[in-house]
Amino acid sequence: xKRVLLALDGALVLGLGLYMLILCQTEAYAAFxxxxxRPLTAAAAVGFCLAGAAFLLRPDGRSDGLRTLCxxxxxxxxxxxxxxxxxxxxxxxAKPPAxxxxxxxxxxxxxxxxxxxxxxxxxxxxxxxxxxAPPDQRYVTRGIIKRSAQLDRIGKFALLRGNMVxxxxxxxxxxxxxxxxxxxxxxxxxxxxxxxxVQLLPEAFPITDLGGTGEVPFSMVFDKAFLVAEAIxxxxxxxxxxxxxxxxxARRPIRLTGGEDDY
Amino acid sequence: xxxxxQLMARxxxxxxLEAAPFLLLGSLLSAAVDRYMDTERIARRxxxxxxGRITVxxxxxxxxxxxxxxxxxxxxxLLDKGVPPLSAITYMLAAPVINPVVLVSTYVAFSGNFQxxxxxxLAVAGSAALAGWLCGGRLWVDRQASLPDMTHLHSHGAxxxxxxxxxxxxxxxxxxxxxxxxxxxxKYLVLGALASAAFKVFLPWQFVQALAGNASLSIAVLMLLAxxxxxxxxxxxxxxxxxxxxPSAAQVGFMALGAMVDLKLMGMYxxxxxxxxxxxxxxxxxxxVFGLTQLFAFLVG
Numbered sequence: 001x002k003r004v005l006l007a008l009d010g011a012l013v014l015g016l017g018l019y020m021l022i023l024c025q026t027e028a029y030a031a032f033x034x035x036x037x038r039p040l041t042a043a044a045a046v047g048f049c050l051a052g053a054a055f056l057l058r059p060d061g062r063s064d065g066l067r068t069l070c071x072x073x074x075x076x077x078x079x080x081x082x083x084x085x086x087x088x089x090x091x092x093x094a095k096p097p098a099x100x101x102x103x104x105x106x107x108x109x110x111x112x113x114x115x116x117x118x119x120x121x122x123x124x125x126x127x128x129x130x131x132x133a134p135p136d137q138r139y140v141t142r143g144i145i146k147r148s149a150q151l152d153r154i155g156k157f158a159l160l161r162g163n164m165v166x167x168x169x170x171x172x173x174x175x176x177x178x179x180x181x182x183x184x185x186x187x188x189x190x191x192x193x194x195x196x197x198v199q200l201l202p203e204a205f206p207i208t209d210l211g212g213t214g215e216v217p218f219s220m221v222f223d224k225a226f227l228v229a230e231a232i233x234x235x236x237x238x239x240x241x242x243x244x245x246x247x248x249x250a251r252r253p254i255r256l257t258g259g260e261d262d263y
Numbered sequence: 264x265x266x267x268x269q270l271m272a273r274x275x276x277x278x279x280l281e282a283a284p285f286l287l288l289g290s291l292l293s294a295a296v297d298r299y300m301d302t303e304r305i306a307r308r309x310x311x312x313x314x315g316r317i318t319v320x321x322x323x324x325x326x327x328x329x330x331x332x333x334x335x336x337x338x339x340x341l342l343d344k345g346v347p348p349l350s351a352i353t354y355m356l357a358a359p360v361i362n363p364v365v366l367v368s369t370y371v372a373f374s375g376n377f378q379x380x381x382x383x384x385l386a387v388a389g390s391a392a393l394a395g396w397l398c399g400g401r402l403w404v405d406r407q408a409s410l411p412d413m414t415h416l417h418s419h420g421a422x423x424x425x426x427x428x429x430x431x432x433x434x435x436x437x438x439x440x441x442x443x444x445x446x447x448x449x450k451y452l453v454l455g456a457l458a459s460a461a462f463k464v465f466l467p468w469q470f471v472q473a474l475a476g477n478a479s480l481s482i483a484v485l486m487l488l489a490x491x492x493x494x495x496x497x498x499x500x501x502x503x504x505x506x507x508x509x510p511s512a513a514q515v516g517f518m519a520l521g522a523m524v525d526l527k528l529m530g531m532y533x534x535x536x537x538x539x540x541x542x543x544x545x546x547x548x549x550x551x552v553f554g555l556t557q558l559f560a561f562l563v564g
Binding site for chain 1: 266268269270272273274275276277278279280281283284287288291371372374432434435436438439440441442443445446447449450453454456457459460463464466467468469472473492493494495497498499501502504505506507508
């Protein structure tokens with residue numbers, strides 16, 4: 001029994017390495033981790049493969065049923081976690097897009113007006129850190145709708161995007177309040193493209209009754225401004241529902257998903 | 264419900280993916296220390312005085328930065344090899360934060376607010392030193408009896424080396440020993456990741472947000488969140504900076520406690536140390552961080 005458990009332990013460590021090695025070469029990686037950590041995961045995967053193989057050949061220490069069970073549960077979880085809604089199961093088959101470091105076009109033109117591309121999390125961070133564009137700047141942004149009683153009372157909804165720093169565990173759905181005046185009632189969970197301008201509020205208006213978005217359990221909206229929508233268009237869920245923004249990214253965004261997360 | 268369970272699975276797997284490389288690194292370093300480093304000689308050179316030993320622990324954190332998952336197996340091995348408990352425990356708790364990478368990331372996350380960096384470093388260094396002093400005293404008295412699971416790892420590796428020849432199996436044994444250490448600690452990582460993911464998905468966040476909006480409760484609420492969410496010390500500053508509704512002292516509480524006490528670390532402490540020490544490692548940093556952040560709140564708001 002001891003030998004069987006030790007062999008299983010070795011196989012599970014080896015399996016973890018192989019899983020990490022495959023995952024970091026696919027598009028699905030971006031549903032678990034910030035793509036900038038691909039090299040770290042790949043290096044660790046090689047380490048796990050070597051350590052697992054070594055453990056299989058020359059097992060060290062005692063067997064422990066609980067630890068074998070824990071890693072077996074992890075294997076079941078990994079199988080159940082899937083590819084995280086990135087093109088369904090195809091996310092595991094798709095190769096990740098190349099990282100783009102130069103901006104092909106930060107603006108999108110609509111009806112002759114130029115809109116700066118900015119995903120909701122980037123807009124949140126640029127306003128919070130005082131790096132936002134001048135007040136007359138028009139923005140185009142894409143996100144998922146979240147409504148709440150507090151927002152309904154002031155005629156607004158939240159437009160959010162799950163923002164990952166390291167991994168999905170630290171992701172927060174970040175975004176802006178959007179005024180709904182003149183637009184039809186929108187449903188929770190719909191994806192939208194919003195064209196509009198930022199308007200500052202005279203004082204902070206914290207929204208404390210937001211839940212999760214279904215993709216990220218925790219949400220946060222910028223409380224000192226809102227987006228005055230000029231146009232709203234429904235859209236399909238984007239190829240990459242998550243974005244990977246850090247505070248300085250308003251100045252120099254790193255396009256880890258080939259520019260898909262720009263707005 | 265099915266969507267929630269899938270999200271929970273994905274969050275749990277992502278925590279393991281994030282932490283496992285550092286835990287493996289810590290496990291391999293631990294195995295290397297066990298086999299090849301003459302730590303007894305190093306231990307003899309560590310100063311005898313209280314301040315000297317604390318300084319060694321804190322400087323160790325700066326010179327050998329490793330995140331919280333990796334620091335536990337390494338500290339356990341350093342203790343086994345004769346490093347004074349005060350230095351080893353101080354190192355274990357401080358290393359994930361008192362290092363250039365994490366301090367710079369805190370500085371960036373708070374847009375160049377040096378005060379946040381200083382408060383975080385102070386809260387962690389103070390808590391680590393106090394916990395090191397309290398735990399170190401107990402460990403020093405009953406050192407051999409208080410380190411479970413060490414002898415089998417130690418002797419097993421030694422048996423391999425003598426039986427198979429040092430050079431022939433050296434790398435294989437090192438890797439196998441590292442894997443064994445990883446498996447021992449990793450089970451708590453998996454359990455902690457599962458618990459954290461369940462909390463994250465099923466916790467009523469509106470309730471938490473409402474509580475966090477209360478200035479007097481916000482420090483305690485964010486400290487509780489730090490324990491439940493298991494965010495890595497490399498990333499937690501960016502998460503804390505996103506909590507725009509809470510006072511800065513509560514953000515410091517989140518960043519300081521999360522690197523020393525969270526669900527996955529609790530399991531590792533109970534695995535690596537005697538129960539009394541594990542409890543001290545949980546309670547002392549919690550009380551200390553709470554006290555210091557209350558002081559920060561009084562001084563800077």
